Amino acid sequence: MAVSIQSEKAPPEEKNGKTRERRNRNDSVIDEAIAVMSEKGYAATSIQEIADRVGVLKGSLYHYFSSKEELLFRIIEKSHQDTSRISAEVGALDLPPLEHLLEHIRRTSEWFLRNRERAHIYFTEVRNLSGERHAEAIQWGRMFETDVSALVTAGQENGTIRDDLDQRLVTRYIIGTMNNLRSWPSRPGSKKQFGNDQIVDAAVTLIADSIRAGSD
Amino acid sequence: MAVSIQSEKAPPEEKNGKTRERRNRNDSVIDEAIAVMSEKGYAATSIQEIADRVGVLKGSLYHYFSSKEELLFRIIEKSHQDTSRISAEVGALDLPPLEHLLEHIRRTSEWFLRNRERAHIYFTEVRNLSGERHAEAIQWGRMFETDVSALVTAGQENGTIRDDLDQRLVTRYIIGTMNNLRSWPSRPGSKKQFGNDQIVDAAVTLIADSIRAGSD
Amino acid sequence: MAVSIQSEKAPPEEKNGKTRERRNRNDSVIDEAIAVMSEKGYAATSIQEIADRVGVLKGSLYHYFSSKEELLFRIIEKSHQDTSRISAEVGALDLPPLEHLLEHIRRTSEWFLRNRERAHIYFTEVRNLSGERHAEAIQWGRMFETDVSALVTAGQENGTIRDDLDQRLVTRYIIGTMNNLRSWPSRPGSKKQFGNDQIVDAAVTLIADSIRAGSD
Amino acid sequence: MAVSIQSEKAPPEEKNGKTRERRNRNDSVIDEAIAVMSEKGYAATSIQEIADRVGVLKGSLYHYFSSKEELLFRIIEKSHQDTSRISAEVGALDLPPLEHLLEHIRRTSEWFLRNRERAHIYFTEVRNLSGERHAEAIQWGRMFETDVSALVTAGQENGTIRDDLDQRLVTRYIIGTMNNLRSWPSRPGSKKQFGNDQIVDAAVTLIADSIRAGSD
């Protein structure tokens, strides 16, 4: 269901049957976990249900993770890695602040839309982690926010982003909007729904028009 | 249910000052439920925990609701009623579409911020309802969306709202932004945080600037 | 629902309103308890359900009995008293053994049919009593059996009842048959159903034909 | 359900004699459930008690059934299957109606006596089933009754069974008598008690003598 970002890398499937099978089942466990957890929420998701979908007995799942929480952590961790990488990639383009910010929004939003279910978990289930894992995930969230925040500040400083509104409010507005993209009307029901590109374009346009300096 | 005939006699309340805990536990139950559920999520919230906070045994809570799900439903129902009323009040002002929409956003957003926890539950926990209750809550969500949607369309028709973006995307953008206000940095942590008014002002400004016709 | 045998005595209702109301509610509690318990069984019957039917709050029922078990005991006790009285009345007729037995069966069966629900409880719920009450009810059951047993023995001794079958088996057969009359097809569904008289007649005929000496 | 592939390899059971409790707990669970339920009644039987007797924790029982009601259903279902099979076997003997009926009574009664506890549950606990399961069990009861009913009618038509009594009353009388055999005095208390054979013989004799045509 969820399109694994794995597929963006070179497909490593040609190795041999044994490996592929293992890989596949491992992926399958994650994929099904993502599917169920994003639908029902982490707490309401039972290991049983994931096992049913994978086609394995409950006990067998523990060959693939050591605890339900660790499974959640891995899902969130992967989201962090992917979005971090995107952030770095955009950074490497060396654009001026506003353009940098908009490109960041664009690419990150694309990832969120391509990985709607995973992103949903990333945004809503961190509170179910505990201890070290919780602290780490919180830290990741802060990093994500900091990235945006720095760009907003830079834009305000060079006069391309409005500075009548506090940087923190603008940052939250941007993140919140990206966060919500997963619930914008998307293709699956087809008909008059929208593709990910259209949604991203609309979002970037709206955000740009609202934060650009001199827009009012 | 059965109305006591006692109440026809002289009220016997004057006996002594020791009012024997005649607190309205009903409100207390709802309040504590909202607090815990918004923090941990519905599924991860146990009746035990609510009971502990209220200060009664968990079995006693069943005097106030018939099931955990019904408790959730009541919380959501109240949110719907409040936001519905706000919607009606704004409608009575008879403003032109864009002004109407912005005032709607402003007042609804104020409610969301004043009732952050309840609003959070309203937006995230509907999926934990089942059957009839689920259907009804979904219906309420649609009504909420329809209200905004109609105003967007009207604004596009009278030329005050940009029409280069599909009405459904604009609607989702607006709702998503309101939906996220609860995570904007608010006073509680004080210091340099923001009051509800400031947050609402910023949100309305940002939304207005992004959807107004001719803004680009 | 269950026709109280009370009505066989002179109606004491004319006393005064207060007394009548109390009497009625007391009876009503017993009647509803019988109705629910015979339908669902003692263990599956909740005090709540009886209260609902009586139209009173659960807690109020404890003005009428001191515990659920005591309520059951009273129902069973009354059954015992009624059938005991019937047994005594038949005994006073001074009939020869077989005739005595058949008349005993006839009148007791009539009572069982007129008080189907109560009789059902009497036969099936004794095990839910405990301690002293259980012992007493067991004792009543033995008395009931002894009455029949003595008549069977006497009939075998004077040659009117077959003696090729052990007295204890014949006794159990008779009691078992009476015990089951409550499930014979009775009038309520009317149409081609049977009245209590017809059922009793058939039962007495069948029993008589099977236990009479020289019938084979 | 899933057959382990392990079994294709050499069976590793020869390791040591300590066969590690590979008892068929499935049967044990049913047996203990029958024992407790027949003694206390379904509603008064707790899962805890069954678990204690089986020697596992109560949660573990849910490997063997999915709900207490399903457990009851399985017990009743087995009774139905057994008695149905008996009915079919007797039918295959191709006897004239009265002989057919008596043989049916004889064999079914034997089963009831050999499976007293199960039979007791079969006869008294159907009301604790709900929905689909209840409907099915009710249907089985009707089939049982129909079998007897058809034989009575046939016997009346060929003149071997008395027809001065309505077929439905005779049918109920027969079923009621079989139903009650479980409380006839049996061996367990030994001494002067009776074996199942003697009880069946007596019952068949009594029934035969009461329903045969021309017996009065």
Next chain:
DNA sequence: GATGAATGAGAATTCATTCAT
């Protein structure tokens, strides 16, 4: 890797009973 029986803790819910008003 996979099985499936078992665990142990905890969940929601029910319910007979009490008692101050």
Next chain:
DNA sequence: GATGAATGAATTCTCATTCAT
């Protein structure tokens, strides 16, 4: 007598996790 809130114990059921095979 009646109320209704509260109790406390028990009940059914769920679930993450373990482990010998």
